[in-house]
Amino acid sequence: MKFSLTSGLLAALAGLSSAASLTQVSNFGSNPSGARMYIYVPDRLASNPAIVTAVHYCTGTANAFYTGTPYARLADQHGFIVIYPESPNSGGCWDVSSQAAYTRNSGSNSHAIATMVNWAISQYGADRDRIFLAGTSSGAMMTNVLAATYPDLFKAASAYAGVPAGCFSTNSVAGWNSTCANGQSITTQEHWAQVAKNMYPGYDGPRPRMMIYHGSADSTIYPRNFNETMKQWAGVFGYTYGSPQQTLNNNPAAPYTKYVYGANLVGVYGTGVTHDIPVNGAHDMEWFGITGQPAASSSPAPVASSTTLATSTRAATSAAVTPTQPSGCTAARWAQCGGQGFSGCTVCASPYKCTFSNNWYSQCL
Ligand SMILES: *[C@@H]1O[C@H](CO)[C@@H](O)[C@H](O)[C@H]1NC(C)=O
Ligand SMILES: *[C@@H]1O[C@H](CO)[C@@H](O)[C@H](O)[C@H]1NC(C)=O
Numbered sequence: 105m106k107f108s109l110t111s112g113l114l115a116a117l118a119g120l121s122s123a124a125s126l127t128q129v130s131n132f133g134s135n136p137s138g139a140r141m142y143i144y145v146p147d148r149l150a151s152n153p154a155i156v157t158a159v160h161y162c163t164g165t166a167n168a169f170y171t172g173t174p175y176a177r178l179a180d181q182h183g184f185i186v187i188y189p190e191s192p193n194s195g196g197c198w199d200v201s202s203q204a205a206y207t208r209n210s211g212s213n214s215h216a217i218a219t220m221v222n223w224a225i226s227q228y229g230a231d232r233d234r235i236f237l238a239g240t241s242s243g244a245m246m247t248n249v250l251a252a253t254y255p256d257l258f259k260a261a262s263a264y265a266g267v268p269a270g271c272f273s274t275n276s277v278a279g280w281n282s283t284c285a286n287g288q289s290i291t292t293q294e295h296w297a298q299v300a301k302n303m304y305p306g307y308d309g310p311r312p313r314m315m316i317y318h319g320s321a322d323s324t325i326y327p328r329n330f331n332e333t334m335k336q337w338a339g340v341f342g343y344t345y346g347s348p349q350q351t352l353n354n355n356p357a358a359p360y361t362k363y364v365y366g367a368n369l370v371g372v373y374g375t376g377v378t379h380d381i382p383v384n385g386a387h388d389m390e391w392f393g394i395t396g397q398p399a400a401s402s403s404p405a406p407v408a409s410s411t412t413l414a415t416s417t418r419a420a421t422s423a424a425v426t427p428t429q430p431s432g433c434t435a436a437r438w439a440q441c442g443g444q445g446f447s448g449c450t451v452c453a454s455p456y457k458c459t460f461s462n463n464w465y466s467q468c469l
Pocket of ligand 1: 273275281282284
């Protein structure tokens, strides 16, 4: 009896020590499309924090993406804000198909998300140079649309199982374009680049660095969309789609192959991976420059050694470093404690337990 009371009290105290939770923001500015805004602000918010905008899949919700992806736990660890927009459309897909979606300040969902980000920047004094974007499926399509429509707002993006910006066009709000989904919208890198550039005509400032993830066994958004999306951003950044600078097998871990085009574009293609592609939070953190060295370096070498970047032992620069367990060390609460390619401490400080999140990420919780 005494024992269970004590452990109950400890559990309650542990709960109190992390008061942060997913919170809806109702008045973030003009919002004709009715998209909903949720935000996660960690207890230990960094000053001048970064923002990660995390965009859900069809049928998803802000809460589902909050609980089902690692971004909020990573925010606890690194002190950034996560914005979880929520689709107002029936079916829960984002509008990535109307002409308005591809037009700045049009009142559509893409405009609503940009408004949410601007609200959070001024509300929390966030760092305009560290505004990031990530999304899965419909959220990845929105990631590509936002990168094209608001290239001045975002610095880096990570898109899991999406399509090129403009590919899902139906001239209706939140329509479904089967030609694109089935991988039959095929064109040149020049044409795809023009489609993206037309979403902010005349703009020639900096654009977000793009990381594109896709699985070869995706039967919802066919894998050909990986190739077409790579063409689009290769064209925008002036790379040649057919000639990546580097092809890295088992990177960041099997079954993925990483195609490095340069500082602004990386593709990560998973053999046998379906539409249910896992978010690799640690890899996104590296790409955004929240951990390790930002991938946007003039040399491609840092990208090549992503497994070593996840740790502080950056002296080891070979991509083929064998992970070694530092002896006798413990990982703090919220810290990473496991995952393929991870070479840090795998024992958590008491009373936290190393908890499996996905093949690339376990965390002390
Ligand atoms: C689907 O998108 C493609 C471009 O990806 C476009 O050519 C086609 O007209 C669209 N289909 C519909 C039904 O709008
Ligand atoms: C698309 O890219 C993947 C990864 O590079 C490659 O394996 C596949 O052959 C490409 N598909 C086409 C049709 O080019």
